[in-house]
Amino acid sequence: MTFSSLRTSLTEYLFKPVSPWPAAVYRILFGLCVCATLLLLHGDWSNWFGVHGWITPDTIDQAETGFRLNLFALAPHSERWVTALYYLILGASITLTLGLGTRVSSVIVYLGLNALNQRNPIILHGGDTFLRSAAFFLIFASSAEVLSLDSLIRRYRKPSESVPRLISPWPLRLIQYQLALLYLASFWWKAHGNTWWNGTALYYVVNLGEVRRFPIPHILHTAWVLRLGGWCAMAFELLFPCLVWFKRFRNPILIAGLLFHLSLEYALNVPMFQWEVLSAYVLFLNFGERPTQTTR
Secondary structure, three states: OOHHHHHHHHHHHHHOOEOOHHHHHHHHHHHHHHHHHHHHHHHHHHHHHOOOOOOOHHHHHHHOOOOOOOHHHHOOOOHHHHHHHHHHHHHHHHHHHHOOOHHHHHHHHHHHHHHHHHHOHHHOOHHHHHHHHHHHHHOOOOOOOOOOHHHHHHHHHOHHHOOOEOEOOHHHHHHHHHHHHHHHHHHHHHHOOOHHHHOOHHHHHHOOOOOEOOOOOHHHHOHHHHHHHHHHHHHHHHHHHHHOOOHHHHHHHHHHHHHHHHHHHHHEOOOOHHHHHHHHHHHHOOOOOOOOEOOO
8 A cells, every 4th residue: 555545545535525324323422421420420410510519629720720611610608509500511411412503502511511620630431531632522423414403494494405424534533533532541551560571450340349230150259260351451452452453343343342341330330431431432333315406
């Protein structure tokens, strides 16, 4: 393969118009993940993010310096503002899921997720970081072309535009790359320690009572199974970002990832992490009707 053909293939992959269906489905799954995350935080919202929360804004300000895009800092310290911000982000995540005012909703959701990270990053995990990154790129994606109230309103006003339009894929590709980087980063940090290489890491994971969810069959607690499981996890996190781009390997690696994350969801109580990652798998699939109208 010549450099010219490689550049042409990469340009087509990033910019050749594609079907809007995967983007629309991802928008819905993404919005549901944000809604679920906020609902899980509802009971302790003031404790985590309030003016007089367990970690105060002054403590965070001392730890974080420089410019920060933080909605919590836009108004004087007020519990009413903190509560209003919760319902603003929740409302935007609902309208984003429904595809109503999609562009504005996606901007509000991104600013809201970024504000949570700026206000209290201590309680967030890698899935939240991925969700925040995806939210930024979703702003630029034409994710409301189908399966949205915006598309219904547009077709009602302009019946001639009843056929969905092709969309530019580059924002979706960048979300895919973020997912690949998530797996590579996970492998990278595992590779820095000895426990994953010698096969003892999963022993500590499955015996952490703080994050244990459902009982694991006794046979899976044996030394050889734990070693094999740890090595398989490392292999998957290395192979996914390498193989998922090739059609020949895409479906097998996606199925392996589905089984991998569902097993983690069963065994470990890490709220929403598995679903935030799995939701992006839909962007690697090609489905839905093939639009014939002009690109958006």
